[in-house]
Amino acid sequence: MESSSNEHIDYVFKVVLIGDCGVGKSSLLLRYSDDFFQESYLCTIGVDLRIRTISVDDKRVKLQMWDTAGQERFKTLCGHYYRGAEAIIIVFDVTSENSFSNVLRWYEEARQLSRQDTVLVLLGNKSDMADSRAVSTERAQSLAASLNIAYFESSAKLCDNVKETFTATTRKMMEAYQKHHRAHLPDDLTNSKSLHMSQPIKSSTSLNCFDCSIM
Amino acid sequence: MLGGTKSRATVKVSTSSQPLFSTLQIRTRQMLEAVIDFSIMVYLVDHMLPKEYFAHNLRALTVDMAVFRTYLAMKLPKLSAHLTKLQQESCDDCNGGNVEPPLTNVFTMQWFLTMFATCLPMATVLKIWDCVMLDGSEILIRTALALWTKLAKKIIRVKSADEFYMTMGSLTQQLMKGEIVTTDELIRSIYNMAPIPLPKLTDIREKFMYDITPFSADVNSHKSAHSEEESADDMHDVTKKDLTTHHTMDVAMLRRQYAKLTRRQRKASLLMMAPVASAPPTIVPNYPSPVVNHLFVGKEMSEKKQVSTPRSRSISVGSQMESVAPALSDQLASRLDFYDSSQQDSRQMHRSKAKKQKSEAASSITEPEVVNQEVKKVVRQTSDTSDEFDGDHATLAAHVTTMRREIRRQHSTASDSSSISTDSVFTHSILNQNGHQGSSNSLSQRPYSKEFIPSMKPFSPFPKPATGILSAKKAKIGVELGLYKPESALAYMSPAERKQFLREGKHFTGRMAMSPTSSLW
Numbered sequence: 227m228e229s230s231s232n233e234h235i236d237y238v239f240k241v242v243l244i245g246d247c248g249v250g251k252s253s254l255l256l257r258y259s260d261d262f263f264q265e266s267y268l269c270t271i272g273v274d275l276r277i278r279t280i281s282v283d284d285k286r287v288k289l290q291m292w293d294t295a296g297q298e299r300f301k302t303l304c305g306h307y308y309r310g311a312e313a314i315i316i317v318f319d320v321t322s323e324n325s326f327s328n329v330l331r332w333y334e335e336a337r338q339l340s341r342q343d344t345v346l347v348l349l350g351n352k353s354d355m356a357d358s359r360a361v362s363t364e365r366a367q368s369l370a371a372s373l374n375i376a377y378f379e380s381s382a383k384l385c386d387n388v389k390e391t392f393t394a395t396t397r398k399m400m401e402a403y404q405k406h407h408r409a410h411l412p413d414d415l416t417n418s419k420s421l422h423m424s425q426p427i428k429s430s431t432s433l434n435c436f437d438c439s440i441m
Numbered sequence: 442m443l444g445g446t447k448s449r450a451t452v453k454v455s456t457s458s459q460p461l462f463s464t465l466q467i468r469t470r471q472m473l474e475a476v477i478d479f480s481i482m483v484y485l486v487d488h489m490l491p492k493e494y495f496a497h498n499l500r501a502l503t504v505d506m507a508v509f510r511t512y513l514a515m516k517l518p519k520l521s522a523h524l525t526k527l528q529q530e531s532c533d534d535c536n537g538g539n540v541e542p543p544l545t546n547v548f549t550m551q552w553f554l555t556m557f558a559t560c561l562p563m564a565t566v567l568k569i570w571d572c573v574m575l576d577g578s579e580i581l582i583r584t585a586l587a588l589w590t591k592l593a594k595k596i597i598r599v600k601s602a603d604e605f606y607m608t609m610g611s612l613t614q615q616l617m618k619g620e621i622v623t624t625d626e627l628i629r630s631i632y633n634m635a636p637i638p639l640p641k642l643t644d645i646r647e648k649f650m651y652d653i654t655p656f657s658a659d660v661n662s663h664k665s666a667h668s669e670e671e672s673a674d675d676m677h678d679v680t681k682k683d684l685t686t687h688h689t690m691d692v693a694m695l696r697r698q699y700a701k702l703t704r705r706q707r708k709a710s711l712l713m714m715a716p717v718a719s720a721p722p723t724i725v726p727n728y729p730s731p732v733v734n735h736l737f738v739g740k741e742m743s744e745k746k747q748v749s750t751p752r753s754r755s756i757s758v759g760s761q762m763e764s765v766a767p768a769l770s771d772q773l774a775s776r777l778d779f780y781d782s783s784q785q786d787s788r789q790m791h792r793s794k795a796k797k798q799k800s801e802a803a804s805s806i807t808e809p810e811v812v813n814q815e816v817k818k819v820v821r822q823t824s825d826t827s828d829e830f831d832g833d834h835a836t837l838a839a840h841v842t843t844m845r846r847e848i849r850r851q852h853s854t855a856s857d858s859s860s861i862s863t864d865s866v867f868t869h870s871i872l873n874q875n876g877h878q879g880s881s882n883s884l885s886q887r888p889y890s891k892e893f894i895p896s897m898k899p900f901s902p903f904p905k906p907a908t909g910i911l912s913a914k915k916a917k918i919g920v921e922l923g924l925y926k927p928e929s930a931l932a933y934m935s936p937a938e939r940k941q942f943l944r945e946g947k948h949f950t951g952r953m954a955m956s957p958t959s960s961l962w
Contacts, residue, residue: 238603271559272550275606290603299499303550306542310531 236285239399240292240310241392244332245317246325247296250351253382254317255293258392263383270295273304282396289396301335308339312399313347315391318361320350320379326361326369333373343406345398346375349391354381485556485570490578494554496701504649506549509582511645513545516586516634520593524605531602544605545589548613552588553581561627562619568628571922575915579639580631587630591622628924917942 243251252270256262259276274293279286292311294304308314314336318325329348336346348370350361363379370377378394380387486494491501514521524544531541551559556573558566572580589596592612599605615621917938919925 271554273547275547275610277607277610288603290606299496303499303503303546306546310541 233279234286235279235288237287237400237403238290239287239312239396239403240290240307241313241315241395241399242292242294242307242311243315243317244294244304244308244336245296245349246319246322246328246332249296249317249319249322249325250382251296251317252293254349254351254380254388255291257382257385257388259291261385263385269297272300273307280393280396282393282400285400287396287400289392305335305339308336308344309341311340311344312403313345313395314340315347315349315395317349317351318366319352320361320366321352321355321358323360326350326366329369333375343402345395345402346373347391347395347398348373348375348377350377350379351382353379353386354384481570482556482558485573489573490556490581492705502550502553504646505553505578505582506543506546507649508642508645509549509553509585510543510545511649512582512586512639513589517589517593520589520597523597527599527602527605541602544602547606548609549585552585556581557584560613560616562617562624565619565624565627568624568922569631572628572631572924575919575922575924576637579637579642582639582642583631583634584627586634587627588616588622590630632924 243255245251247269248267252268252274253263255274255276256264259278270293272295276291276293277288278291279288281287292307294300294307316329316332316336318329320326333346336344340346348366350363350366366379367377376394376398378387378391380391382388491505494501494505510521528541528544548560556566557569561569569580569584572584592609595608595612596605599608612621916925
C-alpha cells in the first residue's frame, strides 16, 4: 500500500490493543490494516499481529500492531506482549457500560506491565451506534483526563476516525521516543545501539499488511 | 468456527419470511455437517487434550508451549538458537531491558488451542484429529514440530524479530492453502520423527508443571507468575523446589481440582447433549444471534442459554425431563422424524451426534403444531425408511430420561455397518463409541470417567501416555486410516481377531511406517 519492498524505515513501533471481549479491537485493526469490515464476530485466539507502514511527519514508521484476546483467560499470556509495547490502546465499546467500567482495570494492568514511557490511549469504538450509546463522550473524556491519557472515538464499521487515532498515537510515540532518547542517550543519538528504533529495516516481502492468523 | 459460519448462514434463511422446507432441509444438512465438525472438536477438547488447556488460566497450554520449545531445541537446535537470539536481541533493543515472549508462542498458542483448525486446510486438520484420537495430545506437539521443520529453512534467514513476524505472516497464509506441506508428508513426518510416546514427554511436562505455577487472575501476582515462567523457559536450569511447599499446595489444589472435575462432568454432559450453543437461534427466528466463541462454550454461554432456552438445559438434567409436557413429546417425535430422514439421505453423517443435535433443536422449537405436521409430511414423502427409529420415538415420548442411552445404542450399532468413506469417519465412530456407557474403550482417555484418586503428587492435567504395545483395536483403526503399517496392527491382534481382520479383506496400503527403531533423540 504505502511502502515499497525495500525502503528506509525510521521507526518500528509496537502497539498493543487491549480491552474487553467484543469491543472491536480486531475490527479496528482489520479496518486500519486492510480497510475491511467484517460483520460477524470471531474471537481472537491468544494474540494476532498486523503490520502497517505509514508516513507521519516525513518519517516512515512501521507499526507492529498486536491484537490481544479480550477473554480473561488469555490475560496472562497476552500480558507478556505489553512490555515491549511503545503504545497501548485501551479500547471500549461506547454502547457497553460494562466495557467502560472495565477500562480502569485494563489501565492498571497496562500501567503495571508496561514501561514508564509507554503511551496509553483510550479509544471508544462503535461510535456509529448512536441509538444504543451508553457512554457519553463527556464521561469518557473526563475519565481519560483523570488518567492523563488521550481519548479518541472511532467507528471501525464506518471507518470513522480510525486512521486519525493511529496517526495521533504514532505521533505521541515518536515524541515519547525522542524524549526518552534525549534523557537516556544524550550523546548517542546516531549510534546503532538504539537500532530497534532507528535501524533501517528492509522488508523481505512486499507484504506490508498481513494477518498472521486466520481467525 | 466452521459451525459458526454455517449456522449464521442458516439464520438468514430461517428469518426470511418464506418457510421453504426443502431449502430448510438442505440448510439443516449443512448445519449438521458443521455441527459434526464442531462436536468432534468438542470431543477432542474434552477427552483428548490435557485437562487445563481451556481452563481459566490456560495453565496446561502454557506448560505445553514450554514443552514444545524444549522439543524444538532438541529437534531443531539451529532454528531454536536462532529464534532465541532474535528474541534476546529484540529485548536488548527495547529500552529498559524488556522481555519479548518466545517468538514461536504466538503461533503455537493458536495452533494448540484450535488444534490447527485455523492454520491448515480442513482435510489435513481432520487427519491430524484422527491422529490425536489415536495417540493423544502429543500429536499436537509433533505436528507443530513437523511444521517448524518445514518452515525452518525460511525462518533461519530472517535477521530480526520484526522480520520473523513479517515472514511468518505470509508463511501462515501459505500453510493455510496447503502450499508448504501436503497432508501425507505431514502425517509421515509426524509419525517418523520419533517413537510414540515422545521421549521423556511425561518427565518434561511434569517438570514444567512444577516450574509454572498456576496463574492468578490477580494483577498483583502476575509479575511473579511471569518470572516463574521465564525461569521455566530456561530448560537447562531445572529449579528443584522445596517439596514441602508442594504438599501444602496439594490439598488446596486437589480440592479445587475435584470441584472442577464435578463441574466439568456436568458441563460435559450438557455439551454432549447440546453440542452447539448457537443451534437454538438458528431455528427460532426471533432469537437474537448471540456472540458465540465456538471454542469456548463455557460458563457465560451456558448461562445465557439457560435463560433463553431453558429446555435445552433440561435435556441434560434427567430429573427435570420427567415433567416435560406430552405436547412437547409429540413435537419431539415429529422433529425426530424430520431429522431422521435428512440423516438417511447422507450416510456420511455422524448419526449419534445428529440425534443429539436434533433432540436439542427439537426441545427448543416453539413453532405451531401445523408447521410440524407439514414438516412431517414432506419428510415422509422424501424418506424411504425411517421405521428403524419409530419404536424409539415412543420410548422417547414416554421416558425422556432414557433417551440418551437409547439413541446412542441404536446409532452406534447403525454406524457400525456404515462404510468408511471419508477421512473423518474415524472420528465419528469414536464419538459413537464414547456413547457406550460401560464400553472399555482403550482409545479414548476420558478424564472425568476415571475415578479421582487423591495422591500426594500434584494433580497433573496431562493423561499418562499409554505405555507398551498398541492395543489391537487402536492398531486396526490406525491401519484403516492408513496411519500405521498393517504388520504393526496384526502383531498386536489375537489370532481370532487377526483371522477376522484378514477375512474382511481389507487390504490397506500402510503409507506410514510406525518406526519403533527411529531414534532421533
